[in-house]
Amino acid sequence: MTFVRQPTRAGVRDAAAKIAAILPPSPLFVAEIRGIPVAFKAEALQPVGAFKLRGAWHRLTAIDEESRGKGVVAFSSGNHAQGVAWAAKRLGMPAVIVMPADAPKSKREGTLALGAEVVSYDRATQSRESIAAQLAEARGAVLVPSFDDPWIIEGQGSAGIEASVQMVERGLGEPVQAIVPCGGGGLAAGTALGLRDAFVTVVEPEGWDDMRRSLEAGWIEPVGPNPPPTACDALQTTLVSSLTFDVLSRRGVQGVAVSEAEIRAAQRWAAERLRLVVEPGGAVALAALLAGKVEVTHGTLVILSGGNVDLAAYGAVLAGND
């Protein structure tokens, strides 16, 4: 039996300090919903367009000096890929990213532009886990999972701590509740660890709400056999991990599912009211609030987790009105 390190609140605080040393805080915006000011953490404005560089930086800086030369391997539909590539470039480490062949063009190009090597696979027939594991084995590189890793969870959680400081500075007080997009649950678990006193809600697209069902059941349940199509390429995780589930379960976190139409409405709201480009998966927490699935209260923090879009699809969403 392998001992797995558990992510900790101290680890999240350590990650927050490490990230503050290299990056300015992502902007925090305040806008009213139903007359109540709500704080929006604009992780879409990170250099790679998503929060993922947080976990990657915390993980890669934990690799000892003599192993760094052999590099890292990651699998990702795009945002984690760019986060790992960004951190690897900054540390002078080689990075190989295993990406689905149908990943958004902007995410693939962003990864290549950061100097990473990209290996494609077919989402329907191949296992990215086994491809990545084989690559890592062959090269002696460190495999960097997108959420099933204590450093990754702690690193992502730095977003919540950073937002909390900004909310206090802006006179809003510490977050009373945090609403967080959830794929594998890394950002959600990290945020729940970092914000000890906030009520946390995780949000998933309908049909991909396995974390919601798992939290209700009390054990991990996978996504069903034929999940519906979703625009949220960043949230298509079919099975969460014990690491993320256990944190969320212990913290009494609730799960909520939103429809594709609610997600599109949230993307439109963010463009019009915040002038922010938010990708579908990055808009689910806002969608839950706008749709009335989570109550708007004072001290609400919404994480807008990513903004890497394919322009044609995004433009069609903005121009539409469904």
Place this chain on the structure above:
Amino acid sequence: MTFVRQPTRAGVRDAAAKIAAILPPSPLFVAEIRGIPVAFKAEALQPVGAFKLRGAWHRLTAIDEESRGKGVVAFSSGNHAQGVAWAAKRLGMPAVIVMPADAPKSKREGTLALGAEVVSYDRATQSRESIAAQLAEARGAVLVPSFDDPWIIEGQGSAGIEASVQMVERGLGEPVQAIVPCGGGGLAAGTALGLRDAFVTVVEPEGWDDMRRSLEAGWIEPVGPNPPPTACDALQTTLVSSLTFDVLSRRGVQGVAVSEAEIRAAQRWAAERLRLVVEPGGAVALAALLAGKVEVTHGTLVILSGGNVDLAAYGAVLAGND
């Protein structure tokens, strides 16, 4: 002969201090163009979606206490309207805004949401100047022009000073050149005053490039009789003012014109690379740089001046590829 106060560099610095006391700096983003890091001042992320609250705040706070109760009157296609309404609301002053009937819905609604009274006029047949002057006369209110006013010019210029501080903090050094959208020239003149050592370029849509022609001629020339349609509702000024022209002329500022297609390409670039919603008029400076009409150099500052869009039109721009 009326003595008109000239805008000054000291006034711009005073405005910058006044604005820093009430608002956090708008974010500054850094992204590479042709391999050179360029600084982008994201005025689209101001609370009203544009830089216009800067001039409005500097102007309205200069109105003496006993006159404040009678309020202010402004005419504007939208962004200046929201800036004045925002400042008036914050100071508890009544505000009347004269807006063209065809102003973008988002700008009209934004102005109303800030508590201002909106009076509509027909852009083709009525003079907004005379409507506004009559309203101001009847109410004893102060008329707040959108650019032909020393306080407004000084206030807008605070954006440049703020950006310069941020560029130094980010290790980019003070701006070597600043590229600025130009309608009546308030932002441009204020920036030129505030950034004494930067080479300044003002950018207008083709056919509306009267400031460019005026700077080349050495005297003020109006827009021609049948200007082409432009998506830049914020830059449809047919005659600049002596106040703005004189500042720009004395500073040796150059003018550049960009096409509608170049503006759309810039809006797409800003959405994809910066995850920022930028309106057509707010994207002209970026358009000039991307189109190669202004050389990319180290120390380049681009002002993205506004982000108030009608979603349907904006979505069509993003989805298009012309």
